[in-house]
Amino acid sequence: MSVEVNGVASGPLRTDVLIVGAGPVGLFAAFEAGVVGLSCHIVDGLPRVGGQCIELYPDKPIYDIPAIPSCTARELVERLMEQIRPFDVPVHLDERVETIEQREDRRWTVTTHRGRVFDVAAILLAAGNGAFVPQRLALDEVAPLEGRHVHYSVPDIAKFAGRSVIVAGGGDSALDWALALRGVARRVTLVHRRNGFSAAVASVEQMKRAVEAGEMDFMVGAIGALNAPGGTLESVEVKQIGGTAQLEAEHVIALYGLVADLGPIANWGIEGVAGKLTVDTSNYETSRPGIFAVGDVANYPNKQKLILSGFHEASLALRKAYTYAYPDKKRVHVHSSYDTKLAEKVAATAT
């Protein structure tokens, strides 16, 4: 399977089904697509696969996956990636699907925010709660500084070499990056609204030792204002109990976590309620024929936001999707235990 992050946009990629979302349900859907006899590509707005499992609870145990008594969310994602390996599914990461257009031949043109274009017979939305986006600094003056002085991720640590940097947040990302920047930035200050952290205990201990050793600073407070005369960040006002402090800073890295936003999918004219898409439970098709919704993004009476529910939904949706990709063919169901082609593929990629 080819996993590509942030690649160069090329000409339209023609495939049977585009799976939007590389969470657990999108990954299993890719396996089912292969079993059903459909080609597919997966697209996810995040730079890694796994959806909520990896973003929200990678090291927590999951107990309700059939035949796996216990595994961590990360292990589940690893197993799903292993399961789809026989089908060599292209996975495009860091690409958010933005627009869709149905052509006269009933196929869909789907475009990502990077300009990559897909030509597909059906679209399977396994988009969870929507695309994860970083929680932004809620300050009026922040917009023109974003990308230059205010950042929500650290794609290139060298950018901060010799600079004064504030890292804001109290989770794993904030502590990890504050610690990583010690030997790189001229000055690093971790700013968090309280003296308790949601980061791993070992990271918190390491941060405290680094502060004691004078390698970095820590300040309790919340970022209240950015002082950027002429569009260049010079200092940051930190609100504290009983007053404010001014901190010299050329860059702020705000790592407050991710929020999910259905975003562009909400504008595709699909019927839904409260950010979830209404589906027909006989095939998980939405109000737009050829577009399916499975996993947490799907809504129907008594919907359970469980991984195993999403697996079932994907399986039925892809059987209907087949009729769009191959309207003149009759698909004959073969149990996987009797599927010799599948057995060969699995054997060929077994490690």
Ligand SMILES: Cc1cc2nc3c(=O)[nH]c(=O)nc-3n(C[C@H](O)[C@H](O)[C@H](O)COP(=O)(O)OP(=O)(O)OC[C@H]3O[C@@H](n4cnc5c(N)ncnc54)[C@H](O)[C@@H]3O)c2cc1C
């Ligand atoms: C703390 C916690 C514990 C949980 N424990 C369990 C458990 O024990 N058992 C269980 O069954 N369930 C559990 N769940 C729920 C389970 O994680 C979800 O049901 C599951 O992740 C849903 O999978 P999904 O693939 O539908 O969506 P998600 O995992 O949310 O993945 C959706 C993906 O779609 C991508 N996406 C969205 N919009 C776009 C777009 N426009 N373009 C490109 N990509 C897009 C997102 O970036 C994301 O990666 C838990 C959830 C949490 C938060």
